[in-house]
Amino acid sequence: MSNRKAIFITGGGSGIGRAVALYFGARDWFVGLGDVDQAGMDETAKLIGHGFTYSHKFDVRDRAAWDDALDAFSTAAGGRIDVVFNNAGVALGGALLDNSTGEIERCLDINLKGVLFGAQAAYPHLKKTAPGSCLLNTASAAGVYGTPGASVYSATKFGVRAITESLDAEWADDGIVVRSLMPSFIDTPLLDQAPNAQSNEGIRDRVIASGLEITPVEEVAKAAWEAVHSDRLHTLVGKSAKQMAFAARWLPGRLRKQNRESSRPLGK
Structure with missing residues (x-):
């Protein structure tokens, strides 16, 4: 087994995945x-610069493809995987009634099933390098308290939070730690997409109009490193995420009122 530690990152072609890969x-x-x-993975590898990188094109919704990807990476990395970062995900926003069946199924399949499949595939590799190996999952501030206008996305991120808590207990005796990142709005290409097919307004515009901050992606990369090397189960990233967690715990009534008000059309 190689002495060089190894991390496998889904969604490594851009955004949070790329930032964590560089870190x-x-x-x-x-x-x-x-x-x-x-092409995105090729650019990430180019930015890393050194030769200790490996790319594998696959869809996280394909369970068998997960095994192929991790087996191949383990071989390339000298027989070890210390961290699997379940990061691939898609955004979906807007009123639930505006979300199509296809959009709902795609969000559930990538954000939730993809994480479960990744965990199953990662287990034998992480057990091999335990104790100290880690499954790291990208959840969200939307997994702290349900976000109006993002019911499906929030459901998937609450699910990722639950998976993290469940597996942290299930795998404790094997020496594998399970952690999640819970970022707020991060400066990645996802913010430049429309929340759903019926909208032509970018997510970034809505965030700015709401007066919320956009956190530099480098903060998530640093948080990922700290999450892998700490005992903290969930790591909140960004001012909005921390404020929401505080309000959900200590001011739930006020948070509920704010959410209701934010979901009303202007003038009502």
């Missing part, structure tokens, strides 16, 4: 990238 790569880790975007 770990700069600290001499062997970095594996998984994505449906080969």
Whole structure:
């Protein structure tokens, strides 16, 4: 087994996945990238610079493809995987009645099933490098309290939070830790997409109009490193995420009122 630690990252072709890949790569880790975007992964590998990278194009919704990806990466990394970062995800916003069946199923399949499949595939590799190996999942501030205008997305991120808590207990005796990142709005290409097919207004515009801050993606990369190396189960990233967690715990009535008011059309 190689002495160089190894991390496999889904969604490694852009955004949070790319930032985390660069952060770990700069600290001499062997970095594996998984994505449906080969060009994006090629660019991430180029930015890392050194030769200790591996890319595997696959869809996280395909259970068998997960095994192929991790087996191949383990071989490339010298027989070890220390961290699997379940990061691939898609955004879906707007009123539930505006979300199509296809949009709902795609969000559930990628954000939730993809994480479950990734966990199943990761287990034998992480057990091999335990104790100290880690399954890291990307949840969201939307997994702290349900977000109006994002019911499906919130449901998936509450699910990721639950998966993290369940597996942290299930795998404790095996020496595998399970952690989640819970970021608020992060400066990634996802913010430039429309929340759903019926909307032509970018998510970034809505965030700015609401007066919410957009957190630099580098903060998530640093938080990912800290999450892997700490005992904290969930790591909140960004001012909005921390404020929401505080309000959900200590001011639930006020948070509920704010959510109701924010979902009303102007003038009502």
